[in-house]
Amino acid sequence: MSVAHPAEVHAHPEMNFLSKYFFSQDHKVIGIQFLFTSLIFLVVGGGLALLVRVQLAWPHAEIPLLSWMFQDNGGRMPESFYNMLFSMHASVMIFFVIIPVLAGAFGNFTIPLMIGAKDMAFPVLNMLSYWFMWPAFVLILSSFFVEGGGPAAGWTSYPTLSSVAMPAGEGLQSPAAPNSGHGQVLWLLALTFVGISSMLGSVNYITTIINMRAPGMTLYRMPMTIWAMFITAILQAFALPVLTVALILQTLDKTIGTTFFLPDGLTFGNWITGPGGGQTLLWQHLFWFYSHPAVYIMILPSMGMVSDIISTFARRPLFGYRAMIYSIAGIAGLGFIVWGHHMFQSGMDPRLGTGFMIATIMIALPSAIKVFNWLGTIFHGNIQYTAAMLFALGFVALFIIGGLSGIFMAATPVDIFIHDTYFIVAHIHYVLFTSSIFGIFAGIYYWFPKMFARQMNEFWGRVHFGLTFVLANCVFFPMHILGVGGLRRRIPDITASPREAAFMPLNQFITISALVLGAVQIIFVINFFYSLFRGKPAGRNPWNSNTLEWSAPSPPPHGNFETVPIVFRGPYEYVEVEGHGDHLPQTLKLEGPAPTAGH
Amino acid sequence: MGKWWSILFGVTMIACTLLFVVSPFVGWWLPEGVSTHSWSVDLLFYFILGITGFFFILTEALMCIFMYRYCSSEKAGRTVAHAPGFFVRTYNKWTPPAIKGSIAKVLNDPHKIEMAWTVLPAVILLWIAFAQVDAWAVIKYQSRMPRYAEKNQEFTPLQIDVTARQWEWRIRYPSSERFVEWMTRKGDPEILKDFQSFAKIEQKDDVKLVNELHVWNHHPAVLQLSTRDVIHSFNLPHMRVKQDSLPGKQIPVWFTPIKHNTIRLSADGDVWIDGYNPDTKAQDRNQIWDLSCAELCGWGHYRMVGRLYVHESQQDFLDWLKSVEAKMLPPRAK
Amino acid sequence: MTKILPLAAFALLAPIVLVGCGSDGYSSAIVYGVRTDPLVLDDKLGKEGYEPDRPGVLPILLAKDVDNPFNPMYEKGASLFKDGLLRDPTKISDKDRRTLSKILQAYFGRPGEPQVAGVDSTATRILKLDQDTLSAGSQLYRLHCLHCHGLAGDGRGPTGRWVNPHPRDYRLGLFKFTSVDQSDVPRPPSRGDLYRTLQTGIDGTAMPAFNMLTGDDLQNLVSYIIHLSLRGKVEFETIKKAFDYDPAKGTLSITEDGRDDVYNYIDAMVSEFVSLFAKDWVESQTKTIAAPSYPYADFDKETRAMTAELKESIQRGQKLFLGEGADKAKGVMPSKEEAKKANCVSCHIDYGRQARYKFDAWGTLVKAQNLTNPIRRGGDRPIDVFYRIHSGINGSGMVAHSKLEPNHIWDLVNFVQTLPFPAMRKAAGIEID
Structure with missing residues (x-):
């Protein structure tokens, strides 16, 4: 980050290296800190995923490079290790990559800039929200190395597999699985810290967006990114306490012998648990009450960013701006009352399932509206295929698949068959990888010039996109077929059932595609770091975009704007006006009657 | 150059669609549905597949067309001449002159377009939602399950106790004598009591097996599902049945098979094999029906696989049950 | 930027090349090591009580484990080695270990290519120890058994210490649930016994049923298990016999006879043990317990009620169980002497509900079964229970009661089979509370 700051005059005192890059209270530095740490975890999570894939394609083979670890298991990966891999892959990707990047990195970076504020409402809280991630980082990484290995009960950590413990004082080991002992406790604590961090962030975002908008920035002049961040923050603020409670309760179950989630008399060979009285379903309700909205926490910011990017590069106003806002709000609202669809087969009262x-099913509606609006935006546009735009368009194209496959699972009778098969895996990866992560890539290519005052290499960006787009479909689309065939998920060896073994060729194709997909990301990494130091210098507004952040210097100094920006118009007025090119920045004041674009 | 991107998108999406078209012919598709549930589940599946397939092709095609048609000829960042008041221009230009009247009006008004593409999917989605309630209720509602010889039920369901543990299915059947009593002495309150006590109280003469679930064709089977340790999920893909078993709870599951897959190996022997296809009267790998665990239950989860044996008739089932009982008996003098 | 291109191309290819490296079987680098965990020579190892081991704990993986204060052997600690109850094979000199390893490998091969050399062809045929069967079994073992039972059948696989009861350590040649007459000496099981265990699993333990594998696969597995057991037992006995223990220094050194020519000395000993133990296995295949036929009818054919005969048998069973016989052999009640021979309650305290954990022959903690629970680990057929009572359970502390009259064993079987079911207890007129 040795980016030369242009000499700017601003009110903030010069700071030393430590307070500038580490304990900074500047929202941009915090955002970039989130970005860097999360990208490191993206590599970790991706590596775990590739190991998962290798095991699935060659279930009986030695794992290259790692077989030395498994000598006492005949060179094969132990099943418990595989379970740990996918559990940690999901936990890392969700709690340490997607949520921190979207809410932490992009939320922090964009919110004050796009609403014309100097900084967040609570800079210290903001700094704390980043530094509360560090205990989580340490805990989650150390869980790989404790006795019994990292958590292996899935990222959902359903009791009783995850939470059966020996009586208090007898050690943390679990009779249910080796990995459900120390590793599970560390996982619970790590997630609690992530929760605190997100909570601090979301309080900050809500306050900032409500109180600190620049003059003229009415709510309906805010870009979609900000709307999405705003609604996401509200979702987090209301849903997170429930997860935190659930995590604490399970931690108590595991450490001091409470039995919130444990019924009595469970038998594990000679270990028979004592009196219980708890309910395993309670965890599922509490967990999904957060974790379903979390799915929207992971997709809405991407949707917002993609809306901005598509509008910018299609040189067209966003079609149906208000409808887009209402549909995000609709998704968020409905998002609170759909958590039970994860539990259709869980033994919950089936009438509740109805x-x-x-x-x-109705939550598909606002998603559909958004897709139609994006299509309406590029219709008759003047599309510029930058890497950012390509990732945004890729988002739309593949979110359609993720959205439509959701309807199968929402339909309860079909879900009976589809539940816990690869169809779910395909769905979640179309939503989280080809949508959320594509949105993140789009955002990085788009805001990189603002963050670091240099542009990323466009050619390699497009190569990165082209390969990623094709390979992501090679990896995840066949999983739909696996799911329709009834292949169960979370199994390390599909040859255990002859019916499932028939899917081996498809599985190997997916694995090879996944390995190449993983390798392709190296292009991005190289491009990112190369551009960081050697990229083409970018001006204030390389994309000719309307929103406020592009009127600030690149990179914006501490305090963001030279003068307080005044907002005169909505964010999407990409229209040709005599003497003003094809766009009207939000700060532009036009004499005479304004053109009537946008609505 | 930019137009190639739309072609890349288009080709990828066509490849995805083709995969869905081709895979049923390679055998990568829904396993054969062999219970009374499978008809309604499969119908709904194909129906949703049709609707989503239609919207998938529609939206992706539009997207590719737009990406091709509205590609900027200029490099990124340059401005292009663009007439103001583009909404009017846009829609006037796009609407073919042949379309007139109400449709043209809708297409010329973004607000009306917005309404149209809100209401239309809403109607379709609501219809999907309500169309499936009954199928779900039949499969899962306890009030709709077959019960013991009640007024409107003519049959006595076969009751089986399935207990999951890490990592196998422990399955308990009533003894053949007890079962014959259930079938023959319907209406006897004593028998009803015995029937209802089966799932709760284990008896010495119960027949216990591991991983082998036996039922017979065209007769409802009610399985009382429980677990000794962690959550498992009782999964019979061919029967379109899936139900988690919860520690501390007993959950009934039911299905009625409509095809059998088990025959006696020889006329008088008591060896029974599955994998028999009554349509072709031959052994068939696809007729081996597995009973697997679908919920992560620890490191042996993947290998928690059993088999479902559907006998042709009640007599076959009873013969089989008796043969198992005979193997359990102590050696007696003849 | 052009520099990136070759780099990226390399990055694309690298992982794909690597994946091809894996093999589907054991690599040749994997060999059976010489055992490192202490030899258990006696089961009076330490504290007994009501608690099983914690998950993740095997009392002795290595000799130093006894120094852990949580270990049930902690109180006796190092004196276990001094008194010769345990023997630490890591104290053998490296040179001798290498020799031993080489010789064992010559006889038994390695996991990728298992064999049993040095047994006669009859034994090979009866025990199916030919190389084809063993390699097939070894591959299956790698997939299905290894993670608990360990590479060398030592019960110390990666998950072995996480389940309780701990997985069987084959290396003593002792197996618990057999139909072989064990009344005079402990004998290995028959192939059929191992097959049955694989097929039905052991309910109440982490051993699952493998009845979804084909019969041939199970037979191959049985052969491989016999191979591992033979190897382990030969190794155990060779270490025990060929090395002298020095209590002062704590070392194991080769005995005087073998000092001149260590290789041939050990080789001769191993050769002798291989044929000896193989003979034991062969003998076991025909030594099935002769169970007399079951004398009672379960139910009255007319009334469906328990027969009076059976009721009496169950009551006799309870008397025997409690070690209470009639003073004089009145009627059908067992005599006091007979009852003393049974006296099950001495271990199955309160019908097993308050049984205590004790050390078994493998140095792990086990307890007498709670018989009011319907789970019978060795199988719940009456004949299974008969075998258990007649010949005991090897290594566990459950001794053979072959001296009991066969009909009294059936009485006990009837009683034990009635115990878990309250309705039947009532019908038979017995009280246990």
């Missing part, structure tokens, strides 16, 4: 099913 209600959740109807709400779940």
Whole structure:
């Protein structure tokens, strides 16, 4: 980050290296800190995923490079290790990559800049929200190395597999699985810290967006990114306490012998648990009450960013700006009452399932509206295929698949068959990888010039996109077929059932594609770091975009704007006006009657 | 150059669609549905596949067309001449002159377009939602499950106790004598009591097996599902049945097979094999129906696989049950 | 930027090349090591009580484990080695270890190519120890058994210490649930016994049923298990016999006879043990317990009630169980002497509900079964229970009761089979509370 700051005059005192890059209270530095740490975790999570894939394609073979670890298992990966891999892959990707990048990195970086504020409402809280991630980083990484290995009960950590413990004082080991002992406790604590961090962030975002908008920045002049961040922050603020409670309760179950989630008399060979009285379903309700909205926490900011990017590069106003806002709000609202669709087969009262099913199916509606609006935006546009735009378009194209496959699972009778098969895996990866992560890539290519005052290499960006787009489909689309065939998920060896063994060729194709997909990301990494130091210098507004952040210097100094920006118009007025090119920045004041674009 | 991107998108999406078209012919598709549930589940699946397939092709095609048609000829960042008041221009230009009247009006008004593409999917989605309630209720509602010889039920369901543990299915059947009593002495309150006590109280003469679930064709089977340790999920893909078993709870599951896959190996022997296809009267790998665990239950989860044996008739089932009982008996003098 | 291109191309290819490296079987680098965990020579190892081991704990993986204060052997600690109850094979000199390893490998091969050399062809045929069967079994073992039972059948696989009861350590040649007459000496099981265990699993333990594998696969597995057991037992006995223990220094050194020519000395000993133990296995295949036929009818054919005969048998069973016989052999009640021979309650305290954990022959903690629970680990057929009572359970502390009259064993079987079911207890007129 040795980016030369242009000499700027601003109110903030010069700071030393430590307070500038480490304990900074500047929202941009915090955002970039989030970005860097999360990208490191993206590599970790991706590596775990590739190991998962290798095991799946060659279940009986020695794992190259790693077989020395498994000598006492005949060179094969132990099943518990595989379970740990996918559990940690999901936990890392969700809690340490997607949520921190979207809310932490992009939320922090964009919110004050795009609403014309000097900084966040609570800079210290903001700094704390980043530094509360560090205990989580340490805990989650150390869980790989404790006795019994990292957590292996899935990222959902359903009791009783995850939470059966020996009586208090007898050690943390679990009779249910080796990995459900120390590793599980560390996982629970790590997530609690992530929760605190997100909570601090979301309080900050809500306050900032409500109180610190620049003059003239009415709510309906805010870009979609900000709307999405705003609604996401509200979602987090309301849903997170429930997860935190659930995590603490399970931690108590595991450490001091409470039995919130444990019924009595469970038998594990000679270990028979004592009196219980708890309910395993309680965890599932509490967990999904957060973790379903979390799915929207992971997709809405991407949707917002993609809306901005598509509008910018299609040189067209965003079609149906208000409808887009209402549909985000609709997704968020409905998002709170659909958590039960994860539990259709869980033993929950099936009548409850009917209600959740109807709400779940209706949540497809706002998603559909958004897709139509994006299509309406590029219709008759003047599309510029930059890397950012390509990733945004890739987002739309593949979110359609992720959205449509959701309807299968929402339909309760079909879910009976589809539940816990690869169809779910395909769906979640179309939503989280080809949508959320594509949105993140789009955002990085788009805001990189603002963050570091240099542009990323466009050619390699497009190569990165082209390969990623094709390979992501090679990896995740066949999983739909696996799911329709009824291949169960979370199994290390599909040859255990002859019916499932028939899917081996498809599995190997997916694995090879996944390995290449993983390798392709090296292009991005090289491009990112090369451009950081050697990229083409970018001006204030390399994309000719309207929103406020592009009127600030690149990179914006501590305090962001030279003068307080005054907002005169909405964010998407990409229209040709005599003497003003094809766009009207939000700060531009036009004499005479304004053109009537946008609505 | 920019137009190639739309072609890349288009080709990829066509490849995805083709995969869905081709895979049923390679055998990568829904396993054969062999219970009374499978008809409604599969119908709904194909129906949703049709609707989503239609919207998938529609939206992706539009997207590719737009990406091709509206590609900027200029490099990124340059401005292009663009007439103001583009909405009017846009829609006037796009609407073919042949379309007139109400449709043209809608297409010329973004607000009306917005309404159209809100209401239309809403109607379709609501219809999907309500169309499936009954199928779900039949499969899962306890009030709709077959019960013991009640007024409107003519049959006595076969009751089986399935207990999951890490990592196998422990399955308990009533003894053949007890079962014959259930079938023959319907309406006897004593028998009803015995029937209802089966799932709760284990008896010495119960027949216990591991990983082998036996039922017979065209007769409802009610399985009382429980677990000794962690959550497992009882999964019979061919029967379109899936139900988690919860520690501390007993959850009933039911299905009625409509095809059998088990025959006696020889006329008088008591060896029974599955994998028999009654349509072709031959052994068939696809007729081996597995009973697997679908919920992560620890490191042996993947190998928690059993088999479902559907006998042709009640007599076959009873013969089989008796043969198992005979193997359990102590040696007696003849 | 052009520099990136070759780099990226390399990065694309690298992982794909690597994946091809894996093999589907054991690599040749994997060999059976000479055992490192202490030899258990006696089961009076330490504290007994009501608690099983914690998950993740095997009392002795290595000799130093006894120094852990949480270990049930902690109180006796190092004196276990001094008194010769345990023997630490890591104290053998490296040179001798290498020799031993080489010789064992010559006889038994390595996991990728298992064999049993030095047994006669009859034994090879009866025990199916030919190389083809063993390699097939070894591959299956790698997939299905290894993670608990360990590479060398030592019960110390990666997950072995995480399950309780701990997986069987084959290296003593002792197996618990057999139909072989064990009344005079402990004998290995028959192939059929191992097959049955694989097929039905052991309910109440982490051993699952493998009945979804084909019969041939199970037979191959049985052969491989016999191979591992033979190897382990030969290794155990060779270490025990060929090395002298020096309590002062704590070392194991080769005995005087072998000092001149260590290789041939050990080789001769191993050769002798291989044929000896193989003979034991062969003998076991035909030594099935002769169980007399079951004398009672379960139910009255007319009334479906328990027969009076059976009721009496169950009551007799309870008397025997409790070690209470009639003073004089009145009627059908067992005599006091007979009852003393059974006296099950001495271990199955309160019908097993308050049984205590004790050390078994493998140095792990086990307890007498709670018989009010319907789970019978060795199988719940009456004949299974008969075998258990007649010949005991090897290594576990459950001794053979072959001296009991066969009909009294059936009485005990009837009683034990009635115990878990309250309705039947009532019908038979017995009280246990």
